[in-house]
Amino acid sequence: MILIVNKRLLSGRFKGISLWPFVILGNKGLKQDPCFLNHEKIHLRQQLELLIIFFYLWYFFEWLVRFIKYGNSLSAYRNISFEREAYRREQDLSYLSTRPFWAFLKFL
Structure with a gap:
């Protein structure tokens, strides 16, 4: 994980982003x-599991489906399986050591 601090690269809605x-x-x-x-480390693991490019394709497609369903960009984002997993497990600092492969599928 390489950390970069640059608020100009982010919109005001996000505190950070993982781009493997x-x-x-x-x-x-x-x-x-x-x-x-x-x-963010959970997102990096998800990206590796989907060979990076497939993560971004899946992320965008799932966001689009959720946007159509909810009619709201923020609700769509919050309900993407990758985000649901990361938000629910972010406080469990040992999660990545026990996380099963493709665990995000449980959050579809």
């Missing part, structure tokens, strides 16, 4: 937030 192998942070303080970093 980088995690772009909106501010330096996030480097000290273990739950936030765990959330």
Whole structure:
């Protein structure tokens, strides 16, 4: 994981984003937030499992399906299986050591 702090690369709606192998942070303080970093590490693992490019394709397709369903960009984002897994497990700092392969499928 390579951390980059640059708030200009992010819209005001996001504190950070994982673009394998980088995690772009909106501010330096996030480097000290273990739950936030765990959330982003979960995304990095998901990206590796789907050979990176398939993660982004799946992410966009699932966001589109959720947007059609909910009619709202934020609701669509929050209900993407990758995000659901990361948000639900971000506080479990040992999660990645026991996480099964393709665990995001449980959150579809």
